[in-house]
Amino acid sequence: MSHIDRTEFETWSRRLQSDFAADLERLDGTAGFRRDRWERGGGGGGDTWVLSGDGPIEKAAVNWSAVWGEVPGGLAEGRAAAGSTFYASGTSIIVHPRNPHAPTFHANLRYFETDVGPAWFGGGADLTPWYLYEDDARHFHGVLRGACERHPVADHRAWKQACDDYFRLHHREEGRGVGGLFFDHLDERLGEVWAFVQELGGLLSEAYLPILRRRIGTTVTPDQELWHLRRRGRYAEFNLVWDRGTRFGLQTGGRTESILASLPPRVRWDYGVEPAPRSPEAALVEVLRRPRDWT
């Protein structure tokens, strides 16, 4: 099998979008998603759904797209020759809770085809806490590992490592968060990978929402709030400086507002911030510097 059925992928990835968005609206309880449909000049389009209100979820984006056409300017994702055609579809999710004790969550699941070579899947899920709750990291990684263990095609160890390597702020010598899974260019045993991708997508709510639910009511001090905004600056640094998808999208005429819907709503940059020794803030940074095995 060198391709899967595009319609089948689109139906599934659209349902992932609507199911996850519904879960978030239920949990937030105060705001609904603004839903924007957009068309792409060169072919295809998408649905960008953004929630921002006064409830526990300060900002969330749950985006779906299916785009196709000529490969833009040179290599797309390093796989397609210039001038060839491509098809890419997927769902991406980002959740920025208001409470600094609740971690930010990101996931995306994508399917690609070109007119040369086999099709492939890419994606993953990762968690970015601002305060370290080891139970949260263990729960999150445990759910992802469980999905991997039920699918011989999945390589949990390699994809956990790839996640730590990819979501790295090299200029800070620290990771963006406590990791998760990251995989790309999976073009062998495509049917088995597709079965894994569906299971992973179906588990995203279970991986994240219990954590969100138990942290959104935590009491917050002004110092914790300040730390949250400053650490969100690091999140923005990663997305704008290092994230290949963001940079590729911005430089090849992707829909800017959909791409940058991933950025945190409120951010601070202050000079020379260092957490106090042996503080909870220092404990987080320690884990970001030296990723752990959480399962």
Add this chain to the structure above:
Amino acid sequence: MSHIDRTEFETWSRRLQSDFAADLERLDGTAGFRRDRWERGGGGGGDTWVLSGDGPIEKAAVNWSAVWGEVPGGLAEGRAAAGSTFYASGTSIIVHPRNPHAPTFHANLRYFETDVGPAWFGGGADLTPWYLYEDDARHFHGVLRGACERHPVADHRAWKQACDDYFRLHHREEGRGVGGLFFDHLDERLGEVWAFVQELGGLLSEAYLPILRRRIGTTVTPDQELWHLRRRGRYAEFNLVWDRGTRFGLQTGGRTESILASLPPRVRWDYGVEPAPRSPEAALVEVLRRPRDWT
């Protein structure tokens, strides 16, 4: 003349740092600069001075450095072959006022040498308003143009255009601000360029501080404050996505805190923000999309 005297440049650029910083402290009236001296492993170091307080200047960085050694990983600034040695020194300035009616200011003046070819100067100055006051743009550009007109080696028309071209958020199809001057790789008539650079440096306070003084007391509405934070998001996008100096510095092991001292202190990213038609906010965006001749 293929080089100038390094000591002379360093003496001058250090004085520019201390003079401009003193002017800012006087104007702010509430806070002083935190002064950090740092050493670079491969050779040289710098003085990073950052002001952040509760006064009219929310954050300012006035940085000086002189670094030298092996050219890091490939081409430095596109001029030096890998493995050769370089020397680079300069002063850079960024001022983020608290009041949205007061524009952000940026300038830097740099001198480079390598062990092959002639030395060169680079730099410039540019203004980023959040609300358009045409008088401010005219004053700023007028001072810069005056400096150019007194030096036959300066090409005001080309450097104004280069500034508009360089400080462009291509993914937004708009400029960062209302421009100013931008020049680089000026390696001919080096003595004349050096005289121009000294005049320009000496005029930076005159170009910016009168504008700052007359805007910092303007009454601010909550909507103007919100606009300010959102537009500062665009400033951060430019610096992190497009600015060659920032990206080069972060990717080659420059001192992260000094490089990112340029980022605004408080920032917002909200989805799908559009200014109301015929509003002051829309008037600014119009000018950012289609740069004007202000002199």
